Amino acid sequence: MIEFDRVSVTYDGASEPALRDVSLIVPEGELALVIGRTGSGKSTLLRAINGLVPHFTGGTLSGRVLVDGRDTREYRPRDLADVVGMVGQDPMAGFVTDTVEDELAYSMESLGMAPDVMRRRVEETLDLLGLADVRDRALTSLSGGQRQRTAIGAALTSHPAVLVLDEPTSALDPQAAEEVLAALQRLVHDLGVTVVLAEHRLERVIQYADRVIEVPGGAAAVSTGLPGERMVTAPVAPPVVELGRLAGWSPLPLSVRDARRAAVALRRQLDSAAPVRAAAELGDELARCSDLVVGYGNVMALRGVSLSVKSGEVVALMGRNGAGKSTLLNTLVGILPARSGTAVASGTDPHQMKPAQLVKAVGLVPQEPADLLYAATVADECAAADSDFKVPAGSCRALLERLAPDVALDLHPRDLSEGQRLCLALAVVLCGAPPLLLLDEPTRGLDYGAKRRLVAILRELAAAGHAVILSTHDVEMVAEVATRVMVLAEGELVSDGEAAEVIAGSPTFAPQVAKILAPLPFLTVGEVADALERAS
Amino acid sequence: MRAVHRLTLPRALHPGAWWLWALCMAVAASRTRNPVLLVLILAVTGFVVAARRSDAPWAYSFTAFLKLGLLVIGIRVVLQALLSTRSQGTTVLFTLPQLPLPDWAAGVKLGGEVTAEALVTALYDGGQLAVMLCCVGAANALASPRRLLKSLPAALYEMGVACVVALTFAPQLVTDGRRIRAARRLRGRTRASFRTTAMPVLEGALDRSVELAAAMDSRGYGRTAHAPRAQRRLTALCVLLGLLGILLGVYALLTDSMSFPLAGGALAIGVLLAVGAMAVGRQRVARTRYRPDPWALPEWLVVAAGAVAAGAMVTAAVRGVHGLLLDGPLVVPPVPLLPVVGVLIGLVPALAAPPLKKAVA
Numbered sequence: 001m002i003e004f005d006r007v008s009v010t011y012d013g014a015s016e017p018a019l020r021d022v023s024l025i026v027p028e029g030e031l032a033l034v035i036g037r038t039g040s041g042k043s044t045l046l047r048a049i050n051g052l053v054p055h056f057t058g059g060t061l062s063g064r065v066l067v068d069g070r071d072t073r074e075y076r077p078r079d080l081a082d083v084v085g086m087v088g089q090d091p092m093a094g095f096v097t098d099t100v101e102d103e104l105a106y107s108m109e110s111l112g113m114a115p116d117v118m119r120r121r122v123e124e125t126l127d128l129l130g131l132a133d134v135r136d137r138a139l140t141s142l143s144g145g146q147r148q149r150t151a152i153g154a155a156l157t158s159h160p161a162v163l164v165l166d167e168p169t170s171a172l173d174p175q176a177a178e179e180v181l182a183a184l185q186r187l188v189h190d191l192g193v194t195v196v197l198a199e200h201r202l203e204r205v206i207q208y209a210d211r212v213i214e215v216p217g218g219a220a221a222v223s224t225g226l227p228g229e230r231m232v233t234a235p236v237a238p239p240v241v242e243l244g245r246l247a248g249w250s251p252l253p254l255s256v257r258d259a260r261r262a263a264v265a266l267r268r269q270l271d272s273a274a275p276v277r278a279a280a281e282l283g284d285e286l287a288r289c290s291d292l293v294v295g296y297g298n299v300m301a302l303r304g305v306s307l308s309v310k311s312g313e314v315v316a317l318m319g320r321n322g323a324g325k326s327t328l329l330n331t332l333v334g335i336l337p338a339r340s341g342t343a344v345a346s347g348t349d350p351h352q353m354k355p356a357q358l359v360k361a362v363g364l365v366p367q368e369p370a371d372l373l374y375a376a377t378v379a380d381e382c383a384a385a386d387s388d389f390k391v392p393a394g395s396c397r398a399l400l401e402r403l404a405p406d407v408a409l410d411l412h413p414r415d416l417s418e419g420q421r422l423c424l425a426l427a428v429v430l431c432g433a434p435p436l437l438l439l440d441e442p443t444r445g446l447d448y449g450a451k452r453r454l455v456a457i458l459r460e461l462a463a464a465g466h467a468v469i470l471s472t473h474d475v476e477m478v479a480e481v482a483t484r485v486m487v488l489a490e491g492e493l494v495s496d497g498e499a500a501e502v503i504a505g506s507p508t509f510a511p512q513v514a515k516i517l518a519p520l521p522f523l524t525v526g527e528v529a530d531a532l533e534r535a536s
Numbered sequence: 537m538r539a540v541h542r543l544t545l546p547r548a549l550h551p552g553a554w555w556l557w558a559l560c561m562a563v564a565a566s567r568t569r570n571p572v573l574l575v576l577i578l579a580v581t582g583f584v585v586a587a588r589r590s591d592a593p594w595a596y597s598f599t600a601f602l603k604l605g606l607l608v609i610g611i612r613v614v615l616q617a618l619l620s621t622r623s624q625g626t627t628v629l630f631t632l633p634q635l636p637l638p639d640w641a642a643g644v645k646l647g648g649e650v651t652a653e654a655l656v657t658a659l660y661d662g663g664q665l666a667v668m669l670c671c672v673g674a675a676n677a678l679a680s681p682r683r684l685l686k687s688l689p690a691a692l693y694e695m696g697v698a699c700v701v702a703l704t705f706a707p708q709l710v711t712d713g714r715r716i717r718a719a720r721r722l723r724g725r726t727r728a729s730f731r732t733t734a735m736p737v738l739e740g741a742l743d744r745s746v747e748l749a750a751a752m753d754s755r756g757y758g759r760t761a762h763a764p765r766a767q768r769r770l771t772a773l774c775v776l777l778g779l780l781g782i783l784l785g786v787y788a789l790l791t792d793s794m795s796f797p798l799a800g801g802a803l804a805i806g807v808l809l810a811v812g813a814m815a816v817g818r819q820r821v822a823r824t825r826y827r828p829d830p831w832a833l834p835e836w837l838v839v840a841a842g843a844v845a846a847g848a849m850v851t852a853a854v855r856g857v858h859g860l861l862l863d864g865p866l867v868v869p870p871v872p873l874l875p876v877v878g879v880l881i882g883l884v885p886a887l888a889a890p891p892l893k894k895a896v897a
Binding site: 085106112364 | 592593680682686697700701704715716718719720721722723724725726731732735736739740743744747748749750751752753754755756757758759823824825826827893
């Protein structure tokens, strides 16, 4: 269905090609998963499938891309619209109309389909993706999962043979991600659509993949293989695979279900062991909310939240999209005022503080990291951050080197990949070393390597007496780093307790290791390895 | 009778009908400065909006326009108070401290005596503008401009898409600006500069437009335009010229600024040009439309109601019916019968427009 024949892509003005000599074939009806580090060229590969590279982006493409027998050299993206459906990273950015139904019909209108065919396909797609009850709603009023499904539906209505998705679940909570993946699986199984999807969160998708395309970036060659074989040696792997490797299971299980069946012996072996977790050394109270109410207009985003966070803690804030996580973080840095109740950060009211004092008390990495970045190059940004926060020159750069060693310093921050940009914003905020550090969805678009480095840095900060609050949907990250978990729902705090207690028992928030080894209280592969070592 | 003609079958009214009705109400308001009539027009549009608006985000824009109207009145009154002279009347309400102005500004005065006549005139003038704004607000609340653009003739399709994109981006820019201003605090910066405010907003907007363009391209936008570019441009130009002619003609007819034959001629030529170009343009566009809004009996009734309201006022104005304009600022406004009945007919859409579909619980 899709054939790449010695394809190389070089963007204008770039010294190195973004893709080098790629040859691969994706047969019809397969789900191909594209993996690789951030900025390694995954998006370029995806966009080459429908000709956006190079027709839209510019640059030079050598070799040949064939989709359903059509050569992208001769067909523009719009001429491939009936064969390839494309869903971008941010569904909101690709919406042309304003209601769900109109959006679903848009591509068909462009293709000039007959009104009765359009009518029928819109109805079918609404049912297929479970959107029937929001058909009249404005796109801006949808939840993240609904938006993503609408974007997929909009690409599907013209019945393309190929569906290309760029990180469809990275911004979604676990429940919404499940919905989207279930919809995709239905397309592959029932309708025979060929799906190509890029995703960092392997733990969510690897079990559905028929084929893995690894884009290593740099000079290394793009390679393809079966997921089971690939995962034996892959440098990045989800926890289920790492546990399998540790326990020496063969064949390597890719889903929790397979792993549970293989894990009977392991569970028995670990029965008497318990994970050793270093208790956090708690110090002064750095964040406190009492009966906090915050709202926008007549919508109350937080209704009576009370909490206290002490230094040395890493608190994970979880909950559905729109549960009030970002509102809580924004209130703690004083961007939003409290309607009633109080929010205290590092002993002061953040809403009253001058910005220059604020950054010494509390720091926030916002959901759009680019909001924090003003300079024209990465190097300038680091220098500006040093002077903004009055720290010795070079501090920011040193932090950035640790977080993302391969960022080119002469690039514009907007030209970085999403993950790299987040690392830069993180470095900027961290160089002020605020006692209270807040992170709003820091793992969006991060690969496993960057995530591991982030975990190490957060642990270090907590040990040095900082308090960290991060909002996230990434349960594996929570299992690794959080000492405490708070779950928000509808603006209320519904659970607050030690990470192990809160997430291990929850059907949506439990990490893979907890699901595999339940009822044993293990959360991460590291804890299991540790327990096995002590036992022997 | 076909189902679409029924007044009780729940569906959304054609956006064009709403806009025509609202514009007619605005025309009605443009003919009078009588506060009784102005308040009546406001009440009529407000009632129809309350009866037939949806739950969509744009349905709340009537309140926003109402606030804008109040602001207009406020500005008008304050300016009049500052600049008022005794030319309009002699009832001095109070005296502001007067600012001495240099000789070359003779005839202009800042501060000083404020007369009741000046203030009341400003109030009525501002009120007229405010009511006309609210009529536009009503159209906005009842049918989003995007839906109206969707029913544009095929020849104007590209232009419509450009407008739709602009309509999405404008509110987005405001949210972006707010977010970026908030983020500036996080860098410990107090002062805004071009670099830290406008640049990120503009960069964000540019990024989004590029992404939207990519999305539209991959969804087949522009794929069916096989007509040569020159011909496309020519049709678009003819449509625009035609619309301009219609606009000019209508304006001239309403304001009596041109002789009747001239204005009528402009209108006729405009209609001919526009219709002709649209017919030509329609042949080349192979785009289809998903669920086009039907134009049936309810639409005709709504437009007719607006036309009657506007017609009554325009006729009254042409005939010089007493009560559209006040004899002086400080008289009790009269209640002229014909215009009041005409404006009340503008209430018809509250019944004639079909009710909205209720969300299935």
